[in-house]
Amino acid sequence: MKKVDTKSLTNDFAQGSLEQLFEKLQTSKNGLNQTEAEKRLTKYGPNTIHHSKQKSQVKAFLKNFASLMAILLWISGLIAILTGSVELGIAIWLVNIINGIFSFWQEYKAAKATDSLMAMLPTYTRVFRNGKIKQLDAKDIVPGDVFELQAGNSVPVDARLLEATSIQVDQSALTGETVPESKTVKFTPGEGKFSESNLVYAGTTIGSGDGKAVALATGMKTEFGKIASLTQKQNKSISPLQQELNRLTKQISMIAIAVGVVFFIAAILFVHHPVAQSFIFALGMIVAFIPEGLLPTVTLSLAQGVQRMAKKHALVKDLNSVETLGETSVICSDKTGTLTQNQMTVNHIWLPSGEYTVTGQGYVNNGKIQKNHQDINYQTSPDLSQLLRVSAFDNDTTVESTNNSQKPKILGTPTEAALVIMAQKAGFDASTELKKMPRLKELPFDSDRKRMTTIHQDGQKLFIAVKGSLSDLLKQCSNIQINGQTQSITSADKAKINQANKNYATKGLRSLAIAYRIIPYTDQKQIDQLNIDNTEKDLTFVGLTVMADPPRPEIYDAVKKCHNASIKIIMVTGDSELTAKSVAVKIGITSDKVTVVTGSQLDEMSTNDLQKVLQGEVIFARVAPEQKYKIVSTLQKMGKIVASTGDGVNDAPALKKANIGVAMGVTGTDVAKDAADMILTDDNFASIVAAIEEGRTVYSNIQKFLLYIFNSNVPEAVPSALFLLSRGLIPLPLTVLQILAVDLGTDMLPALGLGSEKPEPGIMNQKPRAHNSHLLNKHLILTAFAWYGAIASLVSTLAYFFVNFQNGWPVKNLLSSGIGYNRATTMTLAAIIFCQIAAALNCRSKYTSVFKLGIFSNHRVWAGIIFEIVLLAILVYTPGIQSVFNTAPLQVNDWIFLFIIPIPIFLIEELRKLIVRYRHQNR
Structure with a gap:
């Protein structure tokens, strides 16, 4: 048996005779016998699309414990144990373990939800085996099998038609083209890829008609499978957030180690500590500068973003994708089904006597026919009545309501x-009218004449209804109907009709011509003799039905928000230039001056030429899958963070290549969903805008957390610096265990609360963050160390001396041991905590007043504040814990001092934000 070559279906299988085809495939019009089919199934494998190789669950689990930050946490726990605090060391490790399990569980749940969406190829197909029709699982079809095609069926394999009756195929999953392709047994090449008249492709859908076909290629050898294979070869690059966290971890490590080295040397030189004691002291400072809560806070922020997005119909497969989408600077969007509803809708009716408007969007039967904004009863217009009759009669499609669904x-x-x-919108009752004028015969649509005709009996007359392409139908018209009167059509009439058609075409609308003919009826023999040549002539032209795939209603606001957020939208579609430009201009993606680049033009462009085009307003039309990939790749080379949206197989390579791929969950193919990072379960483009806002919020909240955590680093380090610089004359105001109590105890919950902060006002009016900007930037460092940190250091140092002052300082020496010394260090610890209370509120916004946000609106922050006060009280008043943390009970005046601390710090920061806002407004 010869091996079936599926590399060139057109050359090898489409153009030859059926006899040659059967010889190549070693089959017949009756299909294969069961024995041969089993042999081929063993040779070629099942007719399935292989999804990308699944990661080992063990590896997926372990990677959550091997990131740079996780490694730092393991080291931090070890350092805590080395400093004598076994309990805290174990606590740090538990944080790491819990965080890793939490991250794994979030990704696992997302993956399971995605798997439930994967369903594209049909389950069963009627196949000829041993000369008899047999219902088989589609995965068992092999090259050479002959099978049936019916309206509504998905095509299971790439195949050539053997029989075809009025077959039209929806190929939008492959091409992005809304208009179905007509298919016939006779070969014609067609325009564009997948347009051969006698070939059908896996993953497409039979819209109307029926027939038989022979399988040419199955599984991964189909065009569907080839694109899937191309998609799976793309390695997903590390997300910007992962890159930032890796960079941040290295920065923090360097800072912590540098501080540790400085304190290690200072302890030896200034205080003359032994090397071992100096080393333990330095390790304590390293622990102080490691933000142990960073990883759980990032995970929690991302997880909360995922949960909020899920409620808005966006399923995220990987936590990091949330923040990546927030950085998006360009969205490469498919048109059909993404920006539009994928529902052809008649919006105008053109008659020689006037133009009518059809209201109502999509397939919802809630519109009306209007003229000059007035509702029209079709029965008062004989021309409109005739157009509706032909449109309803010359039609093989039925529209069924489904449980009051908006989409029947x-x-x-x-x-x-x-x-x-x-x-239906006009109120024309087709079923009743068809009982009066039953259909006797149909002349099916074909791609040669581009017309369809049905013949109906009207008493002693035959009513012939014809619809089709204007250029082909108008040639068959000798008459025209105007105001109910039939008259000979003139060249002026034809010029007027063609001009109207041209005007609609320039707007990206598609016209369908309507005509009819009435002849006497004699007998059934006459009906049998009616054919295309003697029926489709001397027609009477009635008018044009003008239709388009309407934009989604919510798209206008979504596009506006993207523009306000400085996010560029580039339409990349398989549809025509005119249609693409019309839709893009209509919904506000571009202006009328936009450059439209076709797939053929794109092929001839160099990378430099393409980059120049991408810098301006541009639309890409008639593009192939590999060209979408090229566009995304070029944008990434230009330093853009690219989101690519789509629902078809043709979108999958670009979805995989993009920084984040967004697939449609309802209309999307399994290949697209498998390649994407995020799936929109309602196919709503507006959900992307909500996701962008969530992503920006996540990044902002991570920075708020960092600012909050680094606030306490300075007041934790300053007491030790005073101890070293005074050569030990100032006893250590804060112990290592007390530093750990702040980092792992009191700071954790308020920090996690900041991770759940809602979007700041105006966050979607900002530009995407610069590609070279970082989480730990100069502004954050200066704010944390030179502003918040400096204030907290001053306050905590004053608190330390405040207790010593009550004990007789400066007349007496500073306390270095006993209850008094423990109370002084406790006061330093407590002052840092109360400074952090103010910081938790201040860090909730960058410039916006917390009063505008709602001072009590973030319940998690306040829960964290209450928790840290309660934890401080436990550390201060619990006897067993007092001895571990070197704390002592505080007096009433100490608590009064502490509770006053947050008020001025909070108000000073509010004043600073007010000044900054005033400066921004007056620039």
């Missing part, structure tokens, strides 16, 4: 469905 079930083609809905 369509059995047929989108174009014919649009005509059915148009008639």
Whole structure:
């Protein structure tokens, strides 16, 4: 048996005769026998699309404990144990373990939810085996199998038609083209990829008609499978957030180690500590500068973003994708089904006597026919009445309501469905009228004449209804109907009709011509003799039905928000130039001056030329899958963070290559969903905007956490610096265990509360953060160390001397042991905590007043504040814990001092934010 070559279906299988085809495939019109089919199944494998290789669950679990920050946490726990605090060391490790399990569980749940969405190829197909029809699982089809095709079925393999009756195929999953392709047994090459008239492809859908076909390629050898394979070869690059966290970890490590080295040397030189004691002292300072809560806070922020997005119909497969989407500077968006509804809709009716508007969007039967904004009863207009009759009669599509759904079930083609809905909106009762004028015969649509005709009996007359392409139908018209009167059509009439059609085409609208003919009826023999040549002539032109795939209603606001956020939207579609430009301009993506680049033009462009085009307003039309990939790659080379959206197989390579791929969950193919990072479960483009806001918020909240954590680093380090610089004359105001109590105890919950902060006002009016900006930037460092940290250091140092002053300082020496010394260090610890209370509130916004946000609006922050006060009280008043942390009970005046601390710190920061806002407004 010869091996079936599927590299060039057109050259090898489409153009030859059926006899040659059967010889190549070693099959016949009756299909294969069961024995041969089993052999081929063993050779070629099942007809399935292999998804990307699943990661080992063990590796996926362990990677959550091997990141740079996780390693730092392991080291931090070890350092805590070395400093004598076994309990705290174990606590640090537990934080790491809990965080890793939490991260793994979030990703696992997202993956399981995604798996439930994967369903594209049909389950069963009617296949000829041993000369008899047999219902088989689609995965068992092999090259050479002959199978049936029916309206509504998905095509299971790449195949050549053997028989075809009025077959139209929805190939939008492969091409992005809304208009179905007509398919016939006779070969014609067609325009563009996948347009051969006698070939059908896996993953497409039969819109109308029926027939038989022979399988040419199955599984990963189909065009569907080849694109899936291309997608899976792309290695997903590390997310910007992961890059930032890696960079941040290195920065923090360097800072912590540098501080540790400085304190180690200072302890030896200034205080003359032994090397071992100096080393333990330095390790304590390293621990102080490691933000142990960073990893759980980042994970929690991302997880909360995922949960909020899930409620808004966006399923995120990987936690880091949330923040990546927030950095997006360019969205490469498919048109059909993403920006538009993927529902052909008649919006205008053109008659020689006037133009009518059809209201109502999509397939929802809630519109009306209007003229000059006035509702029209079609029965008062004989021309409109005749157009509706032809549209409803010359139609093989049915529209069925499904449980009051806004989108009914369509059995047929989108174009014919649009005509059915148009008639319903006008109030034309097609079923009743068809009982009066039953159909006797149909002359099916074919791609050569581009017309369809049905013949109906009207008493002693035959009513012939014809619809089709204007350029082909107008040639068959000798008459025209105007105001109910039939008259000979003139060259002026044809010029007027063609001009109207041209005007609609320039707006990206598609026209379908409507005509009819009435002849006497004699007998059934006459009906049998009617054919294309003697029927589709001397027609009477009625008018044009003008239709388009309407934009989603919510798209306008979503596009506006993207523009306000300085996010560029580039339409990348397989549709025509005129349609693409019309939709883009209509919904506000671009201006009318936009450059439209076709797929063929894109092929001829160098990388430099493409980069120049991408810098301006541009739309890409008639593009192939590999070209979408090229566009995304070029944008990334230009330093852009790219989100690519889509629902078809043709979108998958670009989805995989993009920084974040966004697939449609309802209409999306399994290949697209597998390649994407995020799936929109409602196919709503507006959900992307909400996701961008969540992503920006996550990044902002991580910075708020860092600012809050680094606030306490300075007041934790300053007491030790005083001890060293005074050569031990100032006893250590804060012990290592007390530093750990702040980092792992009191700071954790308020920090986690900041991770759940809601979006700041105006966050979607900002530009995407610069590619070279970082989490730990100069502004954050200066604010944390030179502003918040400096204030907290001053306050905590004053608190230390405040207790010593009550004990007779400066007349008496500073206390270095006993209850008094423990009370002084406790006061230093407590002052840092109360400074952090103010910091938790101040860090909730960058410039916005906390009063505007709602001072009590973040319940988690306040829960954290209450927790740290309670924990401080436990550390201060619990006897056993007192001995571990070197604390002592505080007096009433100490508590009064402490509770006053947050008020001026909070108000000073509010004043600073007010000054900054005033300066920004007056620039």
